Amino acid sequence: MFEGTILDLPQDQRILLGQRYRNCLYHTAQAAKWIGLIYIGIRFLLMLSTSERNWSMWTMLLLEAFFIHLCRKEQSLAILATKNPERGPRKRLRLQGDKGLPHVDVLLPCCGEEIGVILQTVKAACTMDYPESQFRVLVLDDGGSSLLQKTISDLQLRWPHLSYNSRGRQSGQVFAKSGNLNYALTNLQREFQPEFCAVLDADSIPTKDFLRATLPHLLMDPEAALVSTRQYFSNLPTGDPLSQTREHFYTCQNARLDILGNAIDSGSGAVFRRQSIVDVGLYPTYSFSEDWQLSLLLRGKGYKTFQVDEALQFGLVPTSLAGHIAQRKRWNIGHAQQIPAMLSWRNNEISVRLRLSIALNGLGIIVEEIGCFLGFAVVPLLLLCGQRLIPTISPSALVLQLGLSFVMICLSWAYEFVQTASTGHRSAAFALLENKWLAGSNIYGIMRFYLVSAKPKGSFVTGSKENSYNWSNEYSLLGGLYRDLIENGIIYSLIQVLAMILSVLYALMIIASTEDRPMSAIFVTVAWPPLLHIFILGLKCHSVPIRYLFDPPRYPDLAELKTEKVSRQNEVIQETLKGMHEASKHILRSQTRIELRDELLT
Incomplete structure (x- = not known):
């Protein structure tokens, strides 16, 4: 059991505000779920009791049953996550001090991405707030790039805990990312096995406190095998028209799975206990979605998997x-x-x-x-x-179906609004269809x-x-x-x-x-x-x-992000000249994605 110091930070204000709707979400989900089931059950029984059935009636019944099923899955998960008052949102934790910290290997798989993109991630990974003697950064290049190899070799003079590794140029036959990670967990860690490993995509820039914010959740629970971090992005367009943030997945679905100890690994930004991954046979190589499959295997073997909602990494969307x-x-x-x-x-x-x-x-x-x-x-x-x-067997049967359908639809919308309020994030109604x-x-x-x-x-x-x-x-x-x-x-x-x-x-x-x-x-x-x-x-x-x-x-693009960074730095300088005290308070309070991203691009 870890005996070091772990600091419990104040919770995000949005999450605290959302917790006011916890009980309301539970009861609304219960009502919406059971009214939906009762409604579809009555519709089915009335269908069986009429002799005037046609294809359109059956089609409509199946259509309603399908969409009720989609909503019921969300509502059932919300009920499971909110029924126990002792279970709540994940705490914000920070690992303190430099003594007695566990060894970590930061795995950075890549294959043909732009060198500049990879180096941004390498720089951020090497300069994380963690003792250099306690972690290594392993670049895993399936592209076999001689230029990247030389660049990493030059950077080793500055960061001796950085290394370049490659299986040679790959074309997909050796299971790509999953095979690349398994190569690191076996071949590269044959002589020294760290207690924990972290995985970062080539374009996912970690924050300074990435390891100190994720490791405590594993150190405090021996049954926990993996911590996934929510993915944030630096190059999102205004309004996110294609829902590329996957906000509904992170703030509703995976946040509730996290409360149950069954969060899904979303790929980049994961930190895991190495022995647990070895116990389930390493990363699955039978699927493109190796992160999702790994989560299911860990869950099936009795391990816990968590999600941290904090902004701890910033990637790039297509x-x-x-x-x-x-x-x-x-x-x-x-x-x-x-x-x-x-x-x-x-x-x-x-x-x-x-x-x-x-x-x-x-x-x-x-x-x-x-x-x-x-x-x-x-x-x-x-x-x-x-x-x-x-079916319109009688006027009363028609009124019953109309009334129940109206109540069901109203409760479905009520659930969507309460769900949005409970997350503390802006989300469209029925975002499950995004x-x-x-x-x-x-x-x-x-x-x-x-x-x-x-x-x-x-x-x-x-x-x-x-x-x-x-x-x-x-x-x-x-x-x-x-x-x-x-x-x-x-x-x-x-x-x-x-x-x-x-x-x-x-x-x-x-x-x-x-x-x-x-x-x-x-x-x-x-x-x-x-x-x-x-x-x-x-x-x-x-x-x-x-x-x-x-x-x-x-x-x-990246050039614009750097220009925006310089512009924002100039603004901060002007604010500092006007009043150092107020500017300092402003900087200390700045915890949004943009401020953190600017810090990483420095």
Whole structure:
């Protein structure tokens, strides 16, 4: 057990404010979950009791059941995370002093990224606030770059705890990032095994106190195997139109999994207990999403995994739509790889129960993609079919279904608003559907990967042309339009939105031309509340790439970030001349991403 000093820092004010809604979130989630289940149960029983069933009724029932299932998963997780008052947000901890600190290897896998990007990370990693005798920085170059090797060799004179390592130039057949990390954990650590290891992507710059902020969570809990840190980014465009921050995942889903000790490793910025990773067979090599799979294996073996929400690293997002789509597609292919891998005899060393759990996890993610793609696609068909969408056995049955559907939708929205308030972060309602406009592209990518692609079925290399960060934005006007509409699939979202709007207008025209149509007939067809709700969610979801087409975001490059840094430094100097005391207080209080990023770019 660690006997050093660990300081407990004041909690983030936003998180403290969000905790005021903890009980409200719990009760709202309970109400929304059970009303949804009762509603869909009654709808199913009424379907069975009528003889006038048709395809549109069954389709509507399945559509409602699917979206209720998506919401129920979120609500159930919120209930589990908030029902125990003793469990709360993760504390902000800092390791104090320089004596008795554990040894750490900082692993920096790379493959073809820009030298300048890699060196920014190397500099930040080497100058972290941690005794140089207690940590090493291992650059793991799968690109076999002689220039990078020479540069790192020169930097060793300044930072002797830095080293360059390479398996030679790789092309993907040796499991890329997972194989690179396993090479470090075995070959490079054969003579000396540190107690802990940290992983940083080539473009993820750690803050000075990265190790001092993450290690305490592992030192204080012997059952903890891994601490993942939330990913922040330096080059986000204003408004984050493509939801590249994954804020909903970090602040809602993974934050609650963290409370349960089951957080998912998001890749870069992870710190883990080396022996725990060795115990589960090192990094999995059967999937592109090796970080996600590692988390599932650790969880299945009884280890705890945590997430720290603090801004402790800053990476770079893909600066093109094609790069963003490729990144998301690669993640989903990785989830699809879970299924055959866990059903294969090659993984017999993993227990049957754990293999089944991992396979079902991957299947669930892929089914959700298929469900979102088909779910939004059938909305125009249901609006145009002109048939009743629910059974109307009696007036009371109609009123019951209408009333319950209205209450269910209201509670779903109430839950979304309370959830946003409880996180302390700004988040859109039903953010669980963010990037679901990519469902069709992801499904196509999975099918193409297994049926057409000649690429190896192991992990891709993460640098060079395969690295979505390196995808170019340089196209002519017509070339860019073709790329976005056809290659990036915006044409599908455009067709989807037009079909939904035109189908509603057509249905309204039919209603207006029918004088004797009773109001009840309208409510069971085009104005059925759950159908209109899903219609609104579909428009919201598929409008994202269309807005991108007409108003593409502008991503700042590294040169602009440095210019902004100099400008901000000049502002601080002016403030200092006006009043040293007030300026000092301002700097000490500055803990936002921008101030921390500026510090790293110095």
